[in-house]
Amino acid sequence: MTTPTAILIPGFWGEVIAPDNDGYDDARAVWNGTVDRRPRLIARCSGTADVTAAVRFARARDLEIAVRGGGHNVAGTAVCDDGIVIDLSAMRAVTVDPVERTVRVQGGALWGDVDHQTQAYGLATTGGIVSHTGVGGLSLGGGIGWLMRKHGLAIDNLVEAELITAEGDLIRASANDHPDLFWALRGGGGNFGVVSSFRFTLHAVGPTVMAGPVFWAAEDTTDVLRFYRDFVTDAPDELGNVVRLGTIPPSPGVSEELHFRPAIAVASCYAGPVEDGERAVRALREFGTPLVDLVGPTLYVDHQSGIDDTVPHGWHYYWKATNLTYLSDEVIDIIAEHAYHATSPRSYAAIFHMGGAVARVLRDATAYPSRDVEHNMSIDAVWLPEQDDTVRAKEIAWAREFLAALQPHSAGVYVNFLDSDDDASRVREAYGDDKYWRLAEVKAKYDPENVFHNNKNIQPGASAAT
Numbered sequence: 209m210t211t212p213t214a215i216l217i218p219g220f221w222g223e224v225i226a227p228d229n230d231g232y233d234d235a236r237a238v239w240n241g242t243v244d245r246r247p248r249l250i251a252r253c254s255g256t257a258d259v260t261a262a263v264r265f266a267r268a269r270d271l272e273i274a275v276r277g278g279g280h281n282v283a284g285t286a287v288c289d290d291g292i293v294i295d296l297s298a299m300r301a302v303t304v305d306p307v308e309r310t311v312r313v314q315g316g317a318l319w320g321d322v323d324h325q326t327q328a329y330g331l332a333t334t335g336g337i338v339s340h341t342g343v344g345g346l347s348l349g350g351g352i353g354w355l356m357r358k359h360g361l362a363i364d365n366l367v368e369a370e371l372i373t374a375e376g377d378l379i380r381a382s383a384n385d386h387p388d389l390f391w392a393l394r395g396g397g398g399n400f401g402v403v404s405s406f407r408f409t410l411h412a413v414g415p416t417v418m419a420g421p422v423f424w425a426a427e428d429t430t431d432v433l434r435f436y437r438d439f440v441t442d443a444p445d446e447l448g449n450v451v452r453l454g455t456i457p458p459s460p461g462v463s464e465e466l467h468f469r470p471a472i473a474v475a476s477c478y479a480g481p482v483e484d485g486e487r488a489v490r491a492l493r494e495f496g497t498p499l500v501d502l503v504g505p506t507l508y509v510d511h512q513s514g515i516d517d518t519v520p521h522g523w524h525y526y527w528k529a530t531n532l533t534y535l536s537d538e539v540i541d542i543i544a545e546h547a548y549h550a551t552s553p554r555s556y557a558a559i560f561h562m563g564g565a566v567a568r569v570l571r572d573a574t575a576y577p578s579r580d581v582e583h584n585m586s587i588d589a590v591w592l593p594e595q596d597d598t599v600r601a602k603e604i605a606w607a608r609e610f611l612a613a614l615q616p617h618s619a620g621v622y623v624n625f626l627d628s629d630d631d632a633s634r635v636r637e638a639y640g641d642d643k644y645w646r647l648a649e650v651k652a653k654y655d656p657e658n659v660f661h662n663n664k665n666i667q668p669g670a671s672a673a674t
């Protein structure tokens with residue numbers, strides 16, 4: 209029997225889901241199927257007023273709080289045991305202002321929601337490369353994607369955010385309102401409150417772009433990466449690139465005999481005229497002997513959802529990550545040696561090419577710390593829920609060993625790629641001491657009791673010194 213929601217949380221008009229309600233197990237599930245937490249309540253908010261009501265309710269009862277945007281964080285911080293989940297998954301409205309070229313996005317929207325609405329006007333902003341990822345967590349950690357070298361990170365396009373504080377107050381953060389908070393929100397994650405809506409700047413993109421992956425055999429990895437290193441050095445800002453090392457996913461356009469064959473791919477997206485994009489990727493496509501070349505004029509929205517099926521909800525995931533300043537020969541050798549040692553054909557490593565507009569924003573302008581690195585790498589172990597602990601152990605060992613080999617070349621880490629066993633020292637590593645301390649001061653001002661700690665946690669000022 210469903211509990212009447214209005215009675216449970218005063219002033220709350222959304223849906224409250226308790227352990228004995230239908231749908232509880234679906235509502236507590238997040239993207240990473242290894243996460244199995246049992247909150248006391250899930251408060252599925254219908255709007256900003258519900259977020260305020262839920263925060264106040266939780267504070268009055270001293271409940272543990274988790275905040276759910278898209279539910280994609282690999283560490284599963286969107287859900288907690290025995291507390292309340294402030295669930296924004298029903299808050300996905302996206303409103304485009306085509307004249308001002310901005311978009312207002314509710315805190316639980318997914319990138320697919322944003323691309324769908326903005327592309328109707330031929331506009332876009334930098335978002336993640338998988339359409340079912342949440343805008344909330346991705347943006348608050350920085351937000352890397354295909355458009356970043358031309359248009360900056362997601363946070364570089366953030367104009368303002370509406371936020372509910374730990375006290376349950378509704379405030380606005382922008383360059384003029386609470387500028388300290390606005391600085392911290394742009395990279396500091398979900399540490400400072402619940403963002404009920406974001407407003408981002410938009411840019412003309414597509415609707416058709418030159419985009420897609422080229423695959424080469426795994427044996428060609430060293431040659432491809434050496435070529436790629438030089439290729440991206442001269443690449444225009446319009447060209448976004450991601451290297452993927454693993455196997456070829458069984459996707460449309462790939463003949464069956466190539467499915468799950470070990471391979472290196474370079475996927476590109478050119479944020480400009482298709483003819484210019486054709487020229488920009490020509491040398492890449494002509495390099496060596498590709499197994500398959502899927503680059504071509506493509507709808508931007510299709511490209512943005514092109515790899516969705518390779519990382520579906522409910523599979524089991526474990527991630528390691530590091531930034532890399534440069535793809536030296538030594539780094540390339542390490543990558544080539546480790547990339548294909550995973551036993552699961554679904555595991556892969558991805559290397560995002562940074563630079564361009566990301567690097568041109570002053571380092572101190574936002575909390576995001578890693579503007580000077582050329583590459584951002586994640587090592588993603590993936591296995592199926594039905595596979596046993598032996599597979600799990602092997603995949604986790606693969607990711608850990610791969611990272612350990614790269615560690616001497618590490619230049620920090622992207623906070624959004626940290627997993628649950630990355631301890632607090634890696635959060636510090638992600639920000640570096642100077643940013644961490646500044647974030648800790650802002651945290652002490654807006655959330656002194658560390659109410660929002662189910663995240664990549666910044667400890668409030670004074671206690672951070674210990």
Ligand SMILES: Cc1cc2nc3c(=O)[nH]c(=O)nc-3n(C[C@H](O)[C@H](O)[C@H](O)COP(=O)(O)OP(=O)(O)OC[C@H]3O[C@@H](n4cnc5c(N)ncnc54)[C@H](O)[C@@H]3O)c2cc1C
Binds near residue numbers: 282285287335337350
């Ligand atoms: C398949 C996949 C692809 C990805 N691709 C990219 C990519 O291309 N670029 C990139 O930068 N990252 C990428 N990521 C990483 C991604 O940025 C993080 O997983 C991020 O946390 C996802 O946000 P979410 O809202 O879905 O997560 P959730 O798990 O819902 O939230 C994670 C944390 O963010 C905070 N949070 C979320 N929403 C809000 C909100 N509205 N207000 C306050 N706090 C909030 C909370 O602290 C929460 O614990 C990817 C992740 C996955 C799983």
